[in-house]
Amino acid sequence: MTTTRQEPASDAVRLTTVHKEYGVGDHAVTALDGVSIGFPRGTFTAIMGPSGSGKSTLLQCAAGLDRPTGGRVLVAGADIGQMNERQRTILRRDHIGFVFQAYNLVESLTAAQNVELPSRFAGRRVSRGQVADALAAVGLADRAGHRPGELSGGQQQRVALARALVTRPDVLFADEPTGALDTVTSREVLRTMRGLVDEEGQTTLMVTHDPVAAAAADVVVFLKDGRITDRMSLGRRSGNRDAASIAAHMARLEA
Ligand SMILES: Nc1ncnc2c1ncn2[C@@H]1O[C@H](COP(=O)(O)OP(=O)(O)OP(=O)(O)O)[C@@H](O)[C@H]1O
Numbered sequence: 029m030t031t032t033r034q035e036p037a038s039d040a041v042r043l044t045t046v047h048k049e050y051g052v053g054d055h056a057v058t059a060l061d062g063v064s065i066g067f068p069r070g071t072f073t074a075i076m077g078p079s080g081s082g083k084s085t086l087l088q089c090a091a092g093l094d095r096p097t098g099g100r101v102l103v104a105g106a107d108i109g110q111m112n113e114r115q116r117t118i119l120r121r122d123h124i125g126f127v128f129q130a131y132n133l134v135e136s137l138t139a140a141q142n143v144e145l146p147s148r149f150a151g152r153r154v155s156r157g158q159v160a161d162a163l164a165a166v167g168l169a170d171r172a173g174h175r176p177g178e179l180s181g182g183q184q185q186r187v188a189l190a191r192a193l194v195t196r197p198d199v200l201f202a203d204e205p206t207g208a209l210d211t212v213t214s215r216e217v218l219r220t221m222r223g224l225v226d227e228e229g230q231t232t233l234m235v236t237h238d239p240v241a242a243a244a245a246d247v248v249v250f251l252k253d254g255r256i257t258d259r260m261s262l263g264r265r266s267g268n269r270d271a272a273s274i275a276a277h278m279a280r281l282e283a
Pocket residue numbers: 050051057058059077078079080081082083084085086
């Protein structure tokens with residue numbers, strides 16, 4: 029594909045003047061209005077913005093779950109706009125991991141079986157060793173045989189993380205991964221996600237409403253009315269101070 033040559037080598041995902049409209053005519057809603065941004069490999073980006081600003085739409089377009097109405101999305105060097113539905117499904121299976129607010133674990137299966145099952149359904153076998161490695165990477169090596177009902181909310185979300193990471197995806201997409209968790213378990217999941225970036229170089233994109241969650245990232249991107257308004261680089265993280273600046277920035281956007 030000739031388009032791949034234009035992708036900077038360091039970006040795992042790149043959006044170029046991406047537009048997304050829902051509906052037509054009088055009912056048309058512009059969810060993304062010319063968004064251009066690259067997500068460098070090995071970095072953790074948080075996407076924030078007021079309700080309806082286009083965060084989930086950006087995530088869905090960047091992950092190949094939805095198609096933009098205009099512009100271009102490159103994931104792992106491939107142009108999503110040039111792909112049919114089947115090719116996008118394969119791209120998601122082989123290159124992308126997802127975590128959502130709801131863990132969506134199967135209650136009757138063990139943690140290890142939950143990690144293994146979706147890949148097998150998608151036609152991609154993962155070995156026992158890969159499952160064990162994924163559980164170890166999220167700090168749950170000793171919980172492989174436990175069922176979801178025997179795990180805390182934070183541990184269940186970490187099983188969902190292991191499930192997303194077992195195929196070693198190029199990019200992990202997380203939509204409000206701590207939205208259903210209390211402060212303590214939320215911190216535990218964020219620490220795990222941060223560790224995966226630092227130790228495994230896991231490129232991660234996370235949508236969140238929570239400034240504390242966003243402070244775990246390297247960069248916070250702010251959206252308003254479908255446009256990127258700002259980008260805050262957190263450099264060496266300083267926890268609460270970053271969360272306070274992020275919250276102040278959000279308050280200005282929502283004013
Ligand atoms: N399937 C859809 N059909 C029509 N309009 C949609 C659809 N999905 C999103 N929208 C609209 O697109 C805009 C952006 O929505 P999006 O869900 O991306 O925002 P968000 O920032 O994630 O919001 P929230 O924080 O409330 O989840 C909103 O105006 C929303 O109403």
